[in-house]
Amino acid sequence: MSVSKGRNMMKVWGDPVSQLQLIIRRMSAIAVLFSLIAAILNQGPHRLVIIGLAILYTLYNMFLCVRQAKPNLRELIVNLALCAGLTIAGAVYSNVLYHLLLMRMVLKVGRDRAMRLTMVIAVVYVASQVVAASVMAVDFWLEIAFNVFSFAVMSFTAVYMRNVVEAQFENQEQIAELMRENAHHYKLAHTDQLTGLLNHRAYLEKTAEISQYVLLMVDIDHFKQLNDSCGHLFGDQVLEMVGRMIKMSIRSKDVAFRYGGEEFALVLPGTSVDLGLKIAERLRFQVANCDFIHKGERLKITISIGVSLKNPNVACEDAFSEADSALYRAKSQGRNQCAVF
Numbered sequence: 001m002s003v004s005k006g007r008n009m010m011k012v013w014g015d016p017v018s019q020l021q022l023i024i025r026r027m028s029a030i031a032v033l034f035s036l037i038a039a040i041l042n043q044g045p046h047r048l049v050i051i052g053l054a055i056l057y058t059l060y061n062m063f064l065c066v067r068q069a070k071p072n073l074r075e076l077i078v079n080l081a082l083c084a085g086l087t088i089a090g091a092v093y094s095n096v097l098y099h100l101l102l103m104r105m106v107l108k109v110g111r112d113r114a115m116r117l118t119m120v121i122a123v124v125y126v127a128s129q130v131v132a133a134s135v136m137a138v139d140f141w142l143e144i145a146f147n148v149f150s151f152a153v154m155s156f157t158a159v160y161m162r163n164v165v166e167a168q169f170e171n172q173e174q175i176a177e178l179m180r181e182n183a184h185h186y187k188l189a190h191t192d193q194l195t196g197l198l199n200h201r202a203y204l205e206k207t208a209e210i211s212q213y214v215l216l217m218v219d220i221d222h223f224k225q226l227n228d229s230c231g232h233l234f235g236d237q238v239l240e241m242v243g244r245m246i247k248m249s250i251r252s253k254d255v256a257f258r259y260g261g262e263e264f265a266l267v268l269p270g271t272s273v274d275l276g277l278k279i280a281e282r283l284r285f286q287v288a289n290c291d292f293i294h295k296g297e298r299l300k301i302t303i304s305i306g307v308s309l310k311n312p313n314v315a316c317e318d319a320f321s322e323a324d325s326a327l328y329r330a331k332s333q334g335r336n337q338c339a340v341f
Contacts, residue, residue: 016165017107021071024104028079028097029061035091046089053089057082057097071108076101076117080124087128095147098125099154106158118155122148192258194236195243203257203265207316214276216266217306217323218246218283221335223262226301230294238292238301245290249283265323273309273340280305280338288336302336309341 036054039047060078069075079101086094102121106114129144130136190202198206207213220226220242227235239262246256246264257265266283268276284303292299306327310319322341330339 016169017162018068018070020161020165021104021107022065022068024100024107025061025071026065028100028104029058029065031093031096031100032057032061032086034093035086035097038092042092044090049089050086050091053082053085054091057086071104076105080121084124084128087125088132090132095125098147099150102151102154103158106155107162110162111159114155114159118151122151125151192243195240195258197243197246197256197258197264199258200260203259203267206255206257207267207310207319210267210269210310211312212270213310214268214271214273215308215310215319215323216268216276216280216283217259217308217320217327218242218264218266218280219304219327219331220262221302221304221331230299234294241290241292242287242301242303245286246283249279249286254279265320273307276307276309277338277340280307284336284338304330304335305338306330307338307340 032054036051036058039050039054044050057079060082064075079097083094083097083101086097098121102118105117105121109117125147126144129140133140190198190205192199207215220238223235223238226238239258242264243256243258246266250256250266250268253269254271255267255269257267259265266279268279271279284305287301287303290301292301304327306323306325306329308319308322308326310316314322326339326341330337333339
């Protein structure tokens with residue numbers, strides 16, 4: 001079972017031990033129906049008592065199942081009383097109900113109280129059998145001894161099951177935590193902390209997975225002079241703002257990267273060059289018409305963009321070189337413009 005699927009089951013059923021308890025409780029509600037059917041078919045002297053107790057047992061346990069209530073002392077007392085009543089009335093298969101009750105209760109209390117719980121259920125079972133028996137022959141005592149031994153085995157099995165399930169659950173939680181940590185570290189390793197865009201490493205990985213896309217290489221014009229005149233803190237604010245505008249300019253299927261320094265890369269999968277150029281022009285226009293405030297003074301920032309087409313016959317490196325060449329041409333022609341390779 002996958003970690004995600006196990007987590008979804010926990011939302012509905014609770015922890016794995018509780019899941020087992022609910023399943024066994026439902027099995028008990030079904031198992032008593034065999035005693036009910038046998039009472040109807042056999043027409044015994046206590047037929048109506050058995051039918052009434054069996055119906056009450058089924059309704060009570062199904063009610064607990066619907067509420068998804070965890071086993072408690074009240075459930076133990078009520079179910080033991082019903083089991084004892086069925087045994088005294090001579091219901092067949094009633095010993096199965098003791099076993100199922102013991103298993104789900106031991107799953108609840110664990111190893112420390114399993115022995116005491118087993119003794120309580122065994123005593124109630126033996127007392128009920130003695131009250132119901134008309135003749136206490138050897139086979140009667142052998143049957144009691146067999147069932148008491150089965151109670152001990154069932155108790156040991158339930159404790160073992162609880163330990164195994166809890167260990168598996170703990171391992172799943174550890175795996176889930178490791179997966180969350182790995183996802184967090186992966187995001188940190190592939191995200192530019194200043195702009196929130198993916199970084200150069202992510203660009204190399206993502207572009208290798210896409211066979212056809214339009215590549216936009218974006219460069220902030222005169223960024224070095226901006227840093228020198230206004231300081232690196234303002235330069236970081238400009239990078240952050242341009243990164244935010246890039247996020248708002250692209251479509252959901254597009255991917256944006258801070259390639260390095262003042263350069264950004266936009267990958268537009270399944271896009272024509274004409275549409276890619278329109279997206280580039282829209283971004284260029286938005287940046288050019290945005291006011292950047294530095295010490296109360298409005299500054300205009302512009303960008304230049306190079307556009308190239310990557311298709312299955314073109315290597316990623318070649319597409320990058322083409323976009324970079326187009327970017328160089330846009331800058332050499334006066335900046336604040338887009339150029340297509």
